[in-house]
Amino acid sequence: MNGLVSIFITMALINNFILSKFLGLCPFFGVSKRLGNAVSMGIAVIIVMFFASIATWALYSYILVPFHIEYMQIVLYILVIASLVQIIEMAIRRTNIALYNALGIYLPLITTNCAVLGIALINTQENYSLIETMISSLGAGAGFTLALIIMSGIREKLELCKAPRSLRGLPIAFVTAALLGLAFFAFGGMG
Amino acid sequence: MIILVILVITSVGVFCGLLISIANLLLPKEPELLRMAEEIADILPGMNCGACGSPGCFAYAQKLAKDPSYINKHPCMTLMHDEEKLKKIEEKLGISVERVELKAFVRCSGSSKDLFEYSGISSCKAASLISMGQKICPYSCLGLGDCVEVCPYEAIKIDEERKIAVVDRERCIGCGLCASECPKGLIEIVPAKAFVSLACSYEARRNIAGRQRCDNGCIHCRRCYRVCPSNAISWDEKKDLPIIDHTKCTGCYKCVEVCPSHCIVKL
Numbered sequence: 194m195n196g197l198v199s200i201f202i203t204m205a206l207i208n209n210f211i212l213s214k215f216l217g218l219c220p221f222f223g224v225s226k227r228l229g230n231a232v233s234m235g236i237a238v239i240i241v242m243f244f245a246s247i248a249t250w251a252l253y254s255y256i257l258v259p260f261h262i263e264y265m266q267i268v269l270y271i272l273v274i275a276s277l278v279q280i281i282e283m284a285i286r287r288t289n290i291a292l293y294n295a296l297g298i299y300l301p302l303i304t305t306n307c308a309v310l311g312i313a314l315i316n317t318q319e320n321y322s323l324i325e326t327m328i329s330s331l332g333a334g335a336g337f338t339l340a341l342i343i344m345s346g347i348r349e350k351l352e353l354c355k356a357p358r359s360l361r362g363l364p365i366a367f368v369t370a371a372l373l374g375l376a377f378f379a380f381g382g383m384g
Numbered sequence: 385m386i387i388l389v390i391l392v393i394t395s396v397g398v399f400c401g402l403l404i405s406i407a408n409l410l411l412p413k414e415p416e417l418l419r420m421a422e423e424i425a426d427i428l429p430g431m432n433c434g435a436c437g438s439p440g441c442f443a444y445a446q447k448l449a450k451d452p453s454y455i456n457k458h459p460c461m462t463l464m465h466d467e468e469k470l471k472k473i474e475e476k477l478g479i480s481v482e483r484v485e486l487k488a489f490v491r492c493s494g495s496s497k498d499l500f501e502y503s504g505i506s507s508c509k510a511a512s513l514i515s516m517g518q519k520i521c522p523y524s525c526l527g528l529g530d531c532v533e534v535c536p537y538e539a540i541k542i543d544e545e546r547k548i549a550v551v552d553r554e555r556c557i558g559c560g561l562c563a564s565e566c567p568k569g570l571i572e573i574v575p576a577k578a579f580v581s582l583a584c585s586y587e588a589r590r591n592i593a594g595r596q597r598c599d600n601g602c603i604h605c606r607r608c609y610r611v612c613p614s615n616a617i618s619w620d621e622k623k624d625l626p627i628i629d630h631t632k633c634t635g636c637y638k639c640v641e642v643c644p645s646h647c648i649v650k651l
Contacts, residue, residue: 252396256392256396260388260392262388262389262392265389265392265393268393269392269393269396272393272396272397272400273396273400276400276401276403276404279404280403280404280407283404283407283408283411284407284411286414286418287411287412287413287414287415288411288412290415290418294443294446353505353507355505355506
């Protein structure tokens with residue numbers, strides 16, 4: 194139990210996907226302009242990460258290891274994740290229109306997101322069991338959402354500030370992201 | 385060895401494909417409305433400007449799929465410029481779409497002097513909170529460009545000389561985003577064929593005539609109302625301003641000639 198909690202916290206804060214591992218940076222800047230969008234994106238990432246890591250765990254332990262073709266994992270992971278997201282999208286669309294409207298374009302967008310592929314590869318690297326895989330993917334998703342929400346909150350306020358003309362928009366967002374990353378490095382001492 | 389790898393990858397791929405098609409068969413059918421909305425969304429411009437009042441083209445298409453007459457209440461102004469697509473939409477919805485062509489017009493001449501120097505957040509909404517803005521006239525355009533920010537077509541600009549917003553009629557499609565953005569409600573959406581409009585929004589406040597606020601303000605003399613030969617101008621007693629009925633206006637420009645403060649202008 195203790196191990197699971199520490200995996201969750203490690204994934205969410207210490208090894209935060211965006212701010213410490215620098216994975217999934219495109220949505221970090223692309224969808225962090227408004228808080229509402231950031232929350233939708235975060236939830237979509239959590240859902241996809243969770244199912245993708247379960248699927249890739251099964252693929253790794255029941256197909257790749259028995260056949261000794263672990264080196265093909267990236268190719269197969271991409272294949273499996275992409276079709277999995279297709280199925281999830283189809284299911285949400287036909288059963289719950291409200292949820293589909295909220296997640297909308299974000300679900301297919303993250304099919305090939307490096308954060309999703311990253312969590313699958315990290316889980317394999319760490320040799321996690323199924324339960325540990327599920328917890329670590331939830332932790333990573335939560336950390337991703339946390340970073341996205343913090344960033345969008347700051348960027349909403351930034352729009353009202355008088356930044357120097359050359360820094361307006363993305364440049365000031367990059368500076369903010371750097372400072373945010375520094376702040377998250379403080380969690381490194383906890384490990 | 386290589387053959388094994390190829391075999392495994394192919395079988396995983398085929399398995400994934402099969403899984404998707406099985407899921408396709410097992411899951412309940414896509415709601416009819418959503419399918420319809422998707423077909424409509426294919427015809428819509430797809431630039432998600434939000435001018436129709438819906439957050440994006442797909443949301444608009446969903447509303448249209450539910451109620452086709454919605455298009456006449458909240459027309460997509462980008463679509464109005466594309467007759468081919470309009471015909472396609474009519475076919476799909478099964479109703480006729482009213483053709484409207486509208487343009488935005490800023491009802492201010494910008495002649496009002498500054499009351500104080502404003503150096504806060506560069507937004508009309510923020511500036512208008514302080515004694516109704518930095519201009520003497522409380523109905524003056526503040527020229528800080530909230531409407532410029534919101535326009536998806538770059539059709540509205542701040543005139544550097546007069547420090548007010550000016551609409552580029554070539555580019556404007558009359559979507560009305562700027563009109564709802566302006567904190568003072570100065571932007572009016574007029575038919576593209578309108579001949580004249582009132583370039584002042586000064587409502588009679590404590591009987592101070594507009595001219596005391598600026599050189600081109602409406603002084604509420606009612607000369608335009610009396611001179612109009614086709615009864616196109618009526619008088620708004622509450623605001624003490626003329627109302628121009630663009631359907632009756634014939635474009636004789638008598639009101640423009642007669643206005644003592646030149647605030648009725650040719651469009």
